[in-house]
Each structure stands twice: as structure tokens, then as C-alpha cells.
Amino acid sequence: MRTWFVTGVNSGFGRQLTEQLLGRGDRVAGTVRRAGSVRDLQDKYGDQFWVAHLDVTDTPAVRVVVDRAFGELGRVDVVVNNAGYGLFGAAEEVTDEQIDHILATNLVGSIQVTRAALPHLRAQGGGRIIQISTYGGQATNPGASLYHASKWGIEGFMESVGKEVAPFGIEVTIVEPGGARTEFRFDSLHTATPMPAYDASPAAMTRGADDRGRPSLGDPARMAARIIASADQSAAPKRLVLGSDSYRFLHAALSERLADVTAQQETAGLTDFA
Template identity: 50%
Template sequence: MTVPTRTWLVTGSSAGLGRALVTELLARGETVAATARDPQALSDLRPAVSGTLWTARLDVTDPERIRRVVGEAVHALGRIDVVLSNAGYALVGAAEEASPDQIERQLRTNLTGPILLARAVLPYLRAQGHGRIVQISSMAGQRGSAGTAVYCASKWGVEGFFESLAAEVKTFGIGVTIVEPGTVHTGFFGRGKELTAALPAYADTPAAILRRRAEDGRLPCRGDLAKMARAVVDVALRPTAPLRVVLGSDAYGSIRRGLTARLADLEAQREVAFSTDLTDGSA
């Protein structure tokens, strides 16, 4: 029996996980709408014999361009079954060091862009009665760390939005999955990073240590890019996929420690929390 192909829209396809996802999909003979800020970076990609590759220029900070590209992809390919929202980058440095422009650009790319993309594709997914949005987050979406405060803010925002969206669109047959990868050799802390302007006051702090490791390329990475791409595609193909998917032993460990600590803090405050309710009969 022939397995039907799906049509996938992938953002941030020029490098890293986005490119690995497109490569994996094409190898499976799938139909892919691959987007990037520079479509020339996609010129060497080739579909399998049974696959289709459609490319377009897309900067996720441009709301009008998002709407136009989504519409053009649907028109060219007939439908979109799965959206792999992957575009993003890391701002590295202490929060106090970040300029207002850097903060705005980080949030516009990593948070507002995915929100606008989801809003642009939802009318098409609703009309066809099925679809899945897979949002690439990070282990930083579950646990903050020194030196990436603004980046973590963008990913925590992503987590909240897409968890809420999942509850809103389930009735339309649309699924939502949030992917939380750990570290992987993607160039994310290479050409894909941006640094804040260093302040002397932070020279010996954890934020500065991370900055130096990012600058020198000394950040340990445990994830296998190709394996992660396969895992994401496999999850997206499930009839019923989980809301969250963790990739990498470092992500599992970091998220587990963070959630365990937060749950312990919550339990320690139970008495105080209950003490602030209205007294019986006064509601």
C-alpha cells in the first residue's frame, strides 16, 4: 500500500535544524515548501524522485510577507498539512547589556513571527479540517539560564502561546506540538547568534562565561542534528502527537531539574496560597 505524502511548510530552512528537516522530508519523498530569508541558500537542495520542493523568500519579522508566502504555497501545492515553524536565533549576553533594538528584534523573530505564522496558516487548516503546527522551542523554553535571558523570554512566550493555541484549535482537527531540543551543532551559537555589548560589571559572572564559550565555540553539544530531524518528522506524522517533545539527554536533564525545583517551590507555598482565598460563605 502506498503511503500518502503530506505537504510541509518549513521556515528557517537555510541552515541548522530547518535544513536538516527539509533534507529529511525530501529523502522521504514528501512535498516541501521551504522558506528562508535568502532562498539562494536552498538552491542545492534536491527532492527525491517522488518528492516536490517549492521555495520562497520569507523573513518572519514581516507580517505581510508571511501572509503572502502562506497563500502562495497553498496555491502552488494545493494544501499545507504540517507547518514546521523553526526560524529563530539566539541573543547571547546579560539582560542589562541588551539594547532595546536587540530585545525587540529577538522577540519579533522568535515569538511574534511564529505567532503571526500560526495565525496565517490557521484559516487554511480549518477549511481543510486537519493539520498540525510544530513549533520549535528549546530547553530554554522550560528553564532560564544566565546569559540568555531575552532568548529564554522569547521561548517561554512561545511555550505559553502554543500551549494555549492547542486548546483553541483542537476542535477543528488541528494539532499543535512544541519541540524542545537541547544543544546541537547547528551553527546556532556561530553565525546564528548575536552578542550584546559587554559591560565590565558582568565580566566574572555566569552570563560572561556563556558569552566567552559562545564566542570561542566551546559550548558542549550532545544532540545529533539528523537524528533530531528524523524524530521531529516521526512525531509530526503520528495520528495523535504529544503537546511537547523533548530532544536530547541534556534537554531532558535540564527540563527535569527545572520542573522538579518549580514543583518543590509550589508545594512549599501551598499553605500560603490557600490562605489567600475568600473565607467560606463570603464568595
């Protein structure tokens, strides 16, 4: 039996992970922003399911909740940074407030949960950190620049942290899901107010992202099962690609970036001291 700390367990991957983990007998410390949103699971699983209210943009609260989870449960084997949302719209269309909030949630929130957990993971001699990202943490689409900024940022942070904490027995996995049939596109997707100047631009492609008539490819239950199974892998996968669409987008983006770099092999050194 493992103990998991998962942010944002009321819906989406967080809910799927929690249901599967509790169903197989693991303990879950879950956080929610809406009180009562997981009452059914609390009633069913009792002390097996530890719940706390948390908005990950509140850094002092993050530290209190993480400390309390480790203190009351004794040990947490896996920390899952799941809380987050999407923001679609051209960079010029989104507001300053929208920018501040998505970075505070998707980027800084995960950073602070990780920082709060690391002293406990070191003290207990190891553990696993799983960061839920997206193929959009490596590939980009127009109309999602701020969402990509948050995800590219957290992926860089987690890659670096993984190297920092490896000597302590702490491993890091970044999860790269493609589209999934969760509530994300409908309940966790924020959009900017459209500007007519962008009506015919590539950025306009995201304006129909919440169309329920275009279902995503990914099965969230299967994706959650793959995430859970990854915790048994040794060594931990640095990246976990979920979905044929994710693989396609990632492979194309990384191939293009590598080709751009390789083409400059002969000229890159021209700026070195002679």
C-alpha cells in the same frame, strides 16, 4: 506523501528537516531569508521543493507567503515554525534594538505564521503545527534572559493555541532540543557587548557559547528524524524532548518549580474571600 511548510530551511534544523523530507518523497514549502541559499536542493528536487523568500518579522509578507503556499500546493499537512536565533548577554548588556528584533523573530514571527496558517488548516479539516523551541523554553540560564523570554513566550502561546484548535483536528507539538551540532551556535547566535560589571557574574558564562572547541551533544540528523516521526504519532506529543542534556535541564527546572508551588499549598488559599 505529506506536504510540509517549514520556515528557515537554509540551515540548522530547517535544512536537516528539508533534506530528509525531500529524500523520502514528501513535498516541502520552505522559506529562506537569503535568495539562492538552497539552490542545490531546488535543482535536485524541482517541483517537489517550493521556495519563497521570507523574513518572519514582516507580518504582511508572512500572510502573503503562507496564503500562496496553501493556494499553490492545495494542502499543507504540517507547519513547522523553525526560523529563529539566539541572543546572549545579560539583560542590561543587550540593546533596545536587539530586544525588539529577537522578540519580533522568535516570538511574533512564529505567532504570525501560525495565525496565517490556521484558517487554511481549519478549512482543510486538520493538520499539525510543530514549534521548534529549546529546553530554554522551560529552563533558564543567566546571560540568556531575552532568548528565554522569546522562547517561554512562544511556548505559552502554542500551548494555548493547541487547546483552542483541537476541536478542528489541528494538533500542536513543541520541540525541546538540547545542544545540537548545527550552525546555530556560530551563525545564528548574536551576542551583546560585554559590560565589565558582569565579567565575574553568572551571566558571563554565555560569552564562550560560540566556542567550536566545545561541541554539543546532539546529532541534528537524529533530532530531525525524531521531529518528522512525531508527525505520525496520534495523539501528537505536546512536547518532544530531544537530547539527554535537554531532559536533564527540563527535569531539574520543572521539579524545582513544582516544589516551590507545592510548598505553598496551605498558604495559597489565605487570600481567598472568607
